[in-house]
Amino acid sequence: MAEDDDDHGNCLDRRPCLRYFLLATFIATLLSLIAYGQWNSMYGYRKPDFWVKGRRGGSGARLQLTLRVDNEATRRAFCAGRASAAVSYAGVQLAHADLPGGFCVPGQAVGSVPIVATSDGVGIPGELYERMESQRRRRERVSLEVEVRMEDCCGRLPVTLWCTAVLHGQPEGPFLCPFAYMAKGGEPRPCLSCGC
Numbered sequence: 001m002a003e004d005d006d007d008h009g010n011c012l013d014r015r016p017c018l019r020y021f022l023l024a025t026f027i028a029t030l031l032s033l034i035a036y037g038q039w040n041s042m043y044g045y046r047k048p049d050f051w052v053k054g055r056r057g058g059s060g061a062r063l064q065l066t067l068r069v070d071n072e073a074t075r076r077a078f079c080a081g082r083a084s085a086a087v088s089y090a091g092v093q094l095a096h097a098d099l100p101g102g103f104c105v106p107g108q109a110v111g112s113v114p115i116v117a118t119s120d121g122v123g124i125p126g127e128l129y130e131r132m133e134s135q136r137r138r139r140e141r142v143s144l145e146v147e148v149r150m151e152d153c154c155g156r157l158p159v160t161l162w163c164t165a166v167l168h169g170q171p172e173g174p175f176l177c178p179f180a181y182m183a184k185g186g187e188p189r190p191c192l193s194c195g196c
Contacts, residue, residue, distance in 0.1 A: 063087055083150045096119075
């Protein structure tokens with residue numbers, strides 16, 4: 001009876017080659033996962049952080065903005081083939097700008113993209129201008145909503161940033177811009193991974 005128990009022993013004990021193969025496979029898989037984690041932390045892509053800073057231009061119909069792109073978290077450059085910006089105050093669009101040549105920010109760097117938004121001669125409506133000026137005189141924060149649309153940067157879908165730029169008052173920011181892919185009709189698409 002004891003001999004029968006030996007015949008039914010552990011499968012791996014009877015096949016040492018299989019045991020070594022499984023051990024080698026486990027170690028190779030573990031080392032591959034560690035190597036991939038290291039590579040991804042060094043060379044993997046992370047979405048940059050964006051924020052907009054604003055200051056009043058020379059005339060009431062011109063706004064000077066700076067789109068800041070913090071691309072320090074990755075070694076890969078962030079480039080947008082085309083970009084545009086729409087500037088609004090209290091829900092009314094005041095000015096817009098096009099960047100047909102796009103921009104590129106190298107990896108491991110923080111870049112500045114100047115945007116000069118104009119109202120094409122329309123100017124700021126009188127009531128809104130007075131409201132902005134009264135806020136400024138009271139040293140209140142004058143916040144502008146800036147929508148930056150970028151194409152040819154993160155695949156086939158355009159990307160939109162919704163930013164806040166402060167002309168006057170505290171706090172001045174920066175306020176990080178939410179990032180969203182846009183569907184074909186221009187509507188925001190739900191952010192699944194929120195990375196490029």
